[in-house]
Amino acid sequence: MSSPILAGALGECCFKAVKHEGTPVGRTDIIAGVPTYISEPPSVENVQKPKVVLYFADVYGPLHINNQLVQDYFASQGFIVVGIDYFLGDSFGFHTEHDFDRETWIEKSRQQALELTPRWLHAIREKYGKNSQYAAIGYCFGAPFVLDLAIRGDVVAGAIAHPGFLTEDHFRNIKRVEHGFALRGDPNVGDTRWAKEESARGIANWFQRFCAEDL
Numbered sequence: 001m002s003s004p005i006l007a008g009a010l011g012e013c014c015f016k017a018v019k020h021e022g023t024p025v026g027r028t029d030i031i032a033g034v035p036t037y038i039s040e041p042p043s044v045e046n047v048q049k050p051k052v053v054l055y056f057a058d059v060y061g062p063l064h065i066n067n068q069l070v071q072d073y074f075a076s077q078g079f080i081v082v083g084i085d086y087f088l089g090d091s092f093g094f095h096t097e098h099d100f101d102r103e104t105w106i107e108k109s110r111q112q113a114l115e116l117t118p119r120w121l122h123a124i125r126e127k128y129g130k131n132s133q134y135a136a137i138g139y140c141f142g143a144p145f146v147l148d149l150a151i152r153g154d155v156v157a158g159a160i161a162h163p164g165f166l167t168e169d170h171f172r173n174i175k176r177v178e179h180g181f182a183l184r185g186d187p188n189v190g191d192t193r194w195a196k197e198e199s200a201r202g203i204a205n206w207f208q209r210f211c212a213e214d215l
Contacts, residue, residue, distance in 0.1 A: 014162075051079050054137070143161075151170070
């Protein structure tokens with residue numbers, strides 16, 4: 001069966017970033033031999049069933065300030081956030097040389113990430129326990145890892161933003177609300193009703209943002 005590409009290889013836009021300002025509050029540990037950014041909510045010690053977010057970063061890696069601040073935000077919302085540095089310190093942001101071979105770096109990094117991620121995930125589950133709830137977020141380079149987890153049912157929820165390297169097969173077997181959820185779903189089904197309401201709310205906020213007089 002064919003698997004048409006939905007999000008292709010990384011493009012020029014994937015390698016451009018404005019550096020954000022802020023002070024990270026997380027820490028870096030080594031888990032399964034892989035550098036990992038960890039950001040925790042203030043009251044994590046008393047949580048009976050922790051909510052763990054697996055963070056799969058873009059080409060700048062989880063230790064870049066922009067990614068650190070986003071991970072810290074999720075932590076402030078009550079999640080334990082763990083970001084795998086599948087680049088092993090060799091993220092794109094460290095390469096400023098004019099003759100940098102980006103395509104070779106991408107291929108090397110993808111293979112490296114595919115090798116490191118399974119053992120890292122196993123170690124994370126050992127660390128936080130089978131009773132924790134796991135969700136995952138992937139940006140750009142990290143998006144396919146999230147959908148792979150969702151397909152296997154290894155996370156209760158997944159999210160992606162500006163993804164790369166995705167095909168139709170990534171979406172075929174994911175548990176989800178059905179097409180038409182924003183208007184035609186069964187309101188007696190909790191997730192379907194929630195998705196409909198969030199869709200309408202998000203659209204209204206979108207309109208409010210761009211209809212603002214002082215924008």
